Every structure is written in C-alpha cells, then in structure tokens.
Amino acid sequence: MERLPHVIHQFAFEGVYLDAEVCTFGHINDTFVLRFQQPGNQIRKYVLQYINKHVFEDPAKVMANIQAVTSHLRSRIEEMGGDPYRETINLIPTLNGAPYYLSPEGDYWRAYYYIEGATTYQTVENPKHFYYAGRAFGQFQKLLSDFPADSLHETIEKFHDTRKRYHDFLEAVAADRCDRAKDVQEEIEFVKARKADTGVIVDLIAAGEIPLRVTHNDTKLDNIMIDDVTGKGICVIDLDTVMPGSALYDFGDSIRFGASSAPEDEPDLSKVWMDMDLFGEFTKGYLSAAKEFLTDTEIRYLAFSAKLITLECGMRFLTDHLNGDVYFRIHRPNHNLDRASTQFKLVSDMEKKMDQMEAVVQAALEE
Numbered sequence: 001m002e003r004l005p006h007v008i009h010q011f012a013f014e015g016v017y018l019d020a021e022v023c024t025f026g027h028i029n030d031t032f033v034l035r036f037q038q039p040g041n042q043i044r045k046y047v048l049q050y051i052n053k054h055v056f057e058d059p060a061k062v063m064a065n066i067q068a069v070t071s072h073l074r075s076r077i078e079e080m081g082g083d084p085y086r087e088t089i090n091l092i093p094t095l096n097g098a099p100y101y102l103s104p105e106g107d108y109w110r111a112y113y114y115i116e117g118a119t120t121y122q123t124v125e126n127p128k129h130f131y132y133a134g135r136a137f138g139q140f141q142k143l144l145s146d147f148p149a150d151s152l153h154e155t156i157e158k159f160h161d162t163r164k165r166y167h168d169f170l171e172a173v174a175a176d177r178c179d180r181a182k183d184v185q186e187e188i189e190f191v192k193a194r195k196a197d198t199g200v201i202v203d204l205i206a207a208g209e210i211p212l213r214v215t216h217n218d219t220k221l222d223n224i225m226i227d228d229v230t231g232k233g234i235c236v237i238d239l240d241t242v243m244p245g246s247a248l249y250d251f252g253d254s255i256r257f258g259a260s261s262a263p264e265d266e267p268d269l270s271k272v273w274m275d276m277d278l279f280g281e282f283t284k285g286y287l288s289a290a291k292e293f294l295t296d297t298e299i300r301y302l303a304f305s306a307k308l309i310t311l312e313c314g315m316r317f318l319t320d321h322l323n324g325d326v327y328f329r330i331h332r333p334n335h336n337l338d339r340a341s342t343q344f345k346l347v348s349d350m351e352k353k354m355d356q357m358e359a360v361v362q363a364a365l366e367e
C-alpha cells in the first residue's frame with residue numbers, strides 16, 4: 001500500500017484521487033480498486049495491478065499479448081455494435097503513453113477502467129449466470145478465432161501441459177522441501193493413479209488431432225464479469241495467460257471452478273461435488289457460441305477435459321503445498337492442501353458421472 005501514491009501518479013487517470021481498496025481474490029497479482037472524484041461529484045473507478053514477477057518472467061510480453069488481444073476484441077465488438085468499454089478490458093496508459101509502468105525497483109504495474117454495474121462471483125449464485133458465463137467464454141474464443149495465434153508470446157511455458165505438471169509434481173514429492181510429503185500420502189497416490197490421463201490432450205495436440213487456438217487459459221468464474229441487471233456474462237477479464245492453447249483447457253477450467261458445489265478452498269469435503277445442473281448450464285451456454293467452430297474431436301473430449309483440468313489444478317496446488325506455498329498466495333495454514341483436496345474430490349465425482357456428462361454434451365449439441 002505504501003507504494004501506491006507514487007505509482008498512481010504515473011498513470012493518465014482522470015480526476016482527483018480519493019482512496020484505494022485491496023481486492024483479495026486472485027492468487028497471483030496484487031489488485032487495487034481506486035476511486036477518483038470527477039467534476040460534478042461523480043466518482044470514477046480504476047483497477048490498478050502489480051504484476052507478479054515470480055510467476056510472469058517477462059511482464060512486458062504479458063502486456064504485449066494483452067494489448068494485441070484487447071485491441072482485436074475492441075474492433076470486433078465495435079463492428080458488432082457492442083460497447084467496447086464494457087465488453088473488453090481497456091488499459092489506461094501511463095503519462096508517457098506506455099501500456100504499463102516499470103518502477104525504479106523493477107516492478108511492473110498496469111491499470112484498467114473499472115467496469116461498473118457488473119460483478120464477479122466465487123460460486124454460482126444463479127444458474128443462469130453460469131449459462132451466460134459459458135456463452136461469453138465461447139464468444140471470446142469465437143471473436144479471437146481469426147487472431148493470429150502464433151503472434152502471441154508463450155508467457156508461461158507449457159502452462160497447461162498436464163504431463164509436464166505431473167513431472168513437476170513428482171519432483172516436488174521427491175525433493176519434499178518442507179517435510180510435508182509424509183502427511184499427504186493419500187493425495188500423492190491419488191495423483192499417481194491418474195498418470196495416464198495427464199498425456200491425453202497434449203498428445204492429441206502434438207498429433208495434430210486438435211488445433212491450437214487463442215485461448216484464455218484461466219477461465220474460472222471469477223474471471224468473468226456478470227451484468228448486475230441482465231445476468232449476462234459481459235466481459236472476460238484477467239487476460240494474463242492468453243496464449244495459444246486448446247479450447248478444451250478453457251472449457252475444463254470453467255467447469256472445475258464453477259460447476260463445483262463449493263468454493264475452491266472449502267475445507268469440509270462433504271460439501272464438495274460436481275453439480276450436474278451447473279455442468280448442463282455452462283455446457284449449453286458454451287456450445288451455443290462454440291459449436292460452430294469446434295471440431296468433432298474437441299467436442300468428444302469436452303467432458304474429459306473438465307476432469308483433466310481439475311486434476312491438473314489439484315496437482316498444482318499439491319505441488320505448491322509440498323514446495324512451501326511459493327506460487328499461489330495463501331491466507332491460512334494448509335490452504336493449498338485444502339484447495340488440492342477439493343479438486344481431487346471433484347475428480348472422483350466426475351469419474352463417477354462421466355457417462356452423464358457425455359450425455360449432457362450430446363444433448364446440448366442438439367439444442
């Protein structure tokens with residue numbers, strides 16, 4: 001917080017600065033909502049973020065991706081008669097016209113317009129929201145389907161390469177830096193028993209059986225803004241991991257987070273399961289926008305991708321727990337272990353429901 005006054009003066013914000021509030025949700029960056037007084041007593045809000053340098057080795061490349069993708073989105077939204085100030089994020093330049101501020105200490109900061117009249121959720125409060133979240137993520141991929149994927153930087157290498165994530169996990173188990181492996185044997189065995197799953201999508205990509213597309217790669221529910229009046233998903237946010245990837249990663253990650261009956265870090269596992277109604281809502285919304293561009297092979301692996309990305313995320317949380325919580329921000333002891341446990345509970349439940357999930361995908365295609 002003490003760095004804020006200096007940083008705030010680097011950006012082309014309008015009005016008189018009033019105050020800043022910390023946003024505690026994301027696990028990676030530090031986010032602040034700033035309020036500025038405008039003439040006539042109006043208040044305007046902006047979002048200011050400090051980019052985590054340990055996660056993003058080259059924040060300038062992250063920003064180049066975001067700039068390119070948002071300017072593409074902006075022109076497509078304008079062509080369709082939409083509102084480019086609500087339907088995509090918009091960067092605020094620094095006073096020098098740069099897309100981010102690099103401080104003398106080597107820290108990267110960026111700012112956006114705050115989108116008014118819309119909210120992000122940690123769990124689905126109204127099933128229709130989830131239908132519209134699916135539609136918005138499908139639409140996001142569609143709007144970017146003519147964007148040259150190879151012009152984007154791979155800002156985190158092999159981000160959703162689940163086989164690589166599995167090897168990182170094995171390394172963390174072997175190193176056991178914090179002497180925690182003895183207490184999580186059951187969780188470790190759970191992951192090892194699913195080794196064969198980890199190569200399925202990477203192998204399909206390598207064999208050219210599914211295409212690389214421009215994907216978001218972090219499509220959890222709290223990365224979409226839901227309009228407070230219409231309940232529609234209006235804006236996809238957190239574009240840090242926009243990279244070439246598989247559409248399956250985006251579908252799978254949305255289900256992992258949003259179709260769960262409980263928050264990602266629920267400590268009471270009896271409250272955690274995969275909600276089939278929510279799975280249906282998202283799948284219908286997503287396919288209403290995406291069925292026109294997805295291939296048959298992608299569609300065949302949609303249900304599986306939900307399980308795979310949930311396993312991958314659980315594995316990442318468990319890896320970080322073993323490594324001493326160096327990647328995901330924690331707010332209590334064993335927080336990453338709790339997060340891993342919810343993911344594994346969801347994986348087990350999805351395995352039981354896989355036939356039903358596949359039937360839901362087929363039914364949504366026929367709508």
Ligand code: GN1
Pocket residue numbers: 025026027028029055217218220223238240241264313
């Ligand atoms: C991180 O920053 P945030 O909280 O939106 C992570 C995602 C994980 C997610 C789990 C760059 O996303 O990959 O799925 O936490 N982002 C990065 O909640 O690693």
Ligand code: MG
Pocket residue numbers: 026027222223238
């Ligand atoms: Mg986020």
